[in-house]
Amino acid sequence: MTHRVAGIALRSLESLILVVVLVGLWQWYTAAHHPLYFTPPGDIWRTIREHWLSGQPSKLRTAVEPSLRRVLLGWLIAAVVGVAVGVAIGATRWLAPYVDPLVHFLRSLPPPAILPVFLVLFGIGDRMKIIFIAFGIVWPILLNTIRGVRSVPVLQLETGRVFGVGPLRRLFQIVLPAAAPQIFAGLRIALSLALVLMVISEMVAASGGIGFEILQGQAAFDFPGMWAGIVVVGVVGLLLNGVLSLVEGRVLGWHRGARAAAQ
Amino acid sequence: MGVAASRLGGLDGVRLARPVVRTAQGLVGGIAFCALWQLLADRHFVLAVYFPTATTTLRSSFFLLGHRDFWVAIRDTLHAMLEGLAISILIAVPAGVAVGRSDHVYRITRTVIELLRPISAVALAPLAILVFKTGIKPTIFLVVWTSVWPILVNTIYGMRDLDPVAYDTARSFGFGRLAILFRVALPNAASYVVTGVRIAISIALAVAIAGEIVAGGGQGIGGWIGKESASGSLVPVYAAAVIVGAIGYLINRLLELVEQRALHWHESLRTEHGR
Missing domain, CATH: 1.20.5 (Single alpha-helices involved in coiled-coils or other helix-helix interfaces)
Structure with missing residues (x-):
């Protein structure tokens, strides 16, 4: 018993020790040598506490909230559209050779290259950023959904049909569960891309948000402010990824179990 | 099927x-x-200069192919992307092998990797400008930052996914540690590394252009698009997007082919780790 407790304690110590050492080294080096652009972690934390977590108005309200809204809305729109269209294309098997190259081409289009188009067509507000993010990240979701739906074993579909399962139930109980792992892989790639597009759209069309704060900090030589923004982007990414992993674990938990049992 | x-x-x-x-x-x-x-x-829901027809765009793309400035911009972007990728592979593969080989090192480094990975590259652009000044270097740094993580994580996966039977067999045949590393562990991890590189490349072009827009000082496709869109017409932006999309398409397709040809023997190819 004490062995197990000691083992768990040792493991969590192991997983944290490098973080502590690195932050300590950074603190020690920056405090001792005062490099121009690198702020000590203590100062970054103080900036986050005083300007982001508190203050009137706090940047939690003025920067983090709008950024989160843009990323989540853009990602949700892309997820709904990508999965719906992906299922339609994936299930229509004769369509594949006609659509595949086109989808691959659109997926290869780097979203930042068409940022000016979105700026001109939709202005610099929230609407532009949400549409830009959704358009930029829908392709990996679409592509993975198509792949996932096509990988559903024909035997399962035929069995469902033979047993008189209707098309809607076939979709929700056979096709989507079988395609779920691929769809989640697409959603995950889309999420990290969404964060990139959020930051760049906020830097180019300056109207608030975490990306705007980072650029502002740099331009005003407020380096603790810049670093605080970078840390906050990391935390937001970490949280969103964590939530997605939780959902994925819930949704795919049975899947892994079923696969393992079948082997 | x-x-x-x-x-x-x-x-x-x-x-x-x-x-x-x-x-x-x-x-x-x-x-x-x-x-x-x-x-x-x-x-004409919107002005023709803001949303040109397909024929106008494609004609303009065709003319762009004869522009020297445009080719210079493409060369600079591809240069930043490829140099960034090369640096990423040189960093991430040895690091991934080192981390993946040992349970201790894996547990010690895991948290740091999980904490650093979600920091999106463009957020570091202002810092990159400060440290690397102007020119191509900030963009290369951003490409490296983006590409290192998928390659590193996939390499670690590949090293840790080694079949214990293969390992024990090699040992019982008297293979040394180095021999096992080079003849069992690395070939096993190879397909994971290639998948990591492919994921990295699919994002690297976008990040390179994003870097040029924010930190490129007018260089590359990002800089070229910035200059052209300031002129009031978006036709060159659409035209350039078609060509850049085609380049990205060719790169992605080529990589898929390489992956299938070189590693067709490996079963892990059928699944893709999105991380």
């Missing part, structure tokens, strides 16, 4: 004709898309 179909189709002349048919079908899809685009743009 695809494998079975191609085996059945490979019996006679059908196999030779298939790529041709496929290409033709793909072209039909592309033409249908352009026709739809043409119809939409012709209704």
Whole structure:
């Protein structure tokens, strides 16, 4: 018993020790040598506490909230559209050779290259950023959904049909569960891309948000402010990824179990 | 299912004709898309300079191919992307092998990797400008930052996914540690590394252009697009996007081919780790 407790304690110590050492080294080096652009972690934390977590108005309200809204809305729109269209294309098997190259081409289009188009067509507000993010990240979701739906074993579909399962139930109980792992892989790639597009759209069309704060900090030589923004982007990414992993674990938990049992 | 179909189709002349048919079908899809685009743009919901027709855009793309400035911009972007990728591979593969080999090192480094990975590259652009000044270097740094994580994580996966039976077999045949590393562990991890590189490349072009827009000092495709869109017409932006998309398409397709050809023996190819 004490062995197990000691083992768990040792493991969590192991997983944290490098973080502590690195932050300590950074603190020690920056405090001792005062490099121009690198702020000590203590100062970054103080900036986050005083300007982001508190203050009137706090940047939690003025920067983090709008950024989160843009990323989540853009990602949700892309997820709904990508999965719906992906299922339609994936299930229509004769369509594949006609659509595949086109989808691959659109997926290869780097979203930042068409940022000016979105700026001109939709202005610099929230609407532009949400549409830009959704358009930029829908392709990996679409592509993975198509792949996932096509990988559903024909035997399962035929069995469902033979047993008189209707098309809607076939979709929700056979096709989507079988395609779920691929769809989640697409959603995950889309999420990290969404964060990139959020930051760049906020830097180019300056109207608030975490990306705007980072650029502002740099331009005003407020380096603790810049670093605080970078840390906050990391935390937001970490949280969103964590939530997605939780959902994925819930949704795919049975899947892994079923696969393992079948082997 | 695809494998079975191609085996059945490979019996006679059908196999030779298939790529041709496929290409033709793909072209039909592309033409249908352009026709739809043409119809939409012709209704003039928005000004023609902001949403040009497909024919205007493609004609403009064709003219762009003769522009020296445009090729210089493409060269700079590809240079930043490829140099960044090369640096990432040189960092991430040895690091991934080192981390993946040992349970201790894996547990110690895991948290740091999980904490650093979600910091999106563009957020570091202002810092990159401060540290690397202007020119191509900030962009290369951003590409490296983006590409290192998928390659590193996939390499670690590959090293840790080693079949214990293969390991024990090699040991019982008297292989030393180095021999096991080079003849069992690394070949096993290779397909994971390639998948990591492919994921990295699919994002690297976008990040390189994003870096040029924010931190490039007017260089590369990002800089070129910035200059052109300031002139008031978006036609060159659309035209350039078509060419850049085509380049990205060719790169992605080429990589998929390489992955399939070089590692067809490896079962892990059928699944893709999105991380």
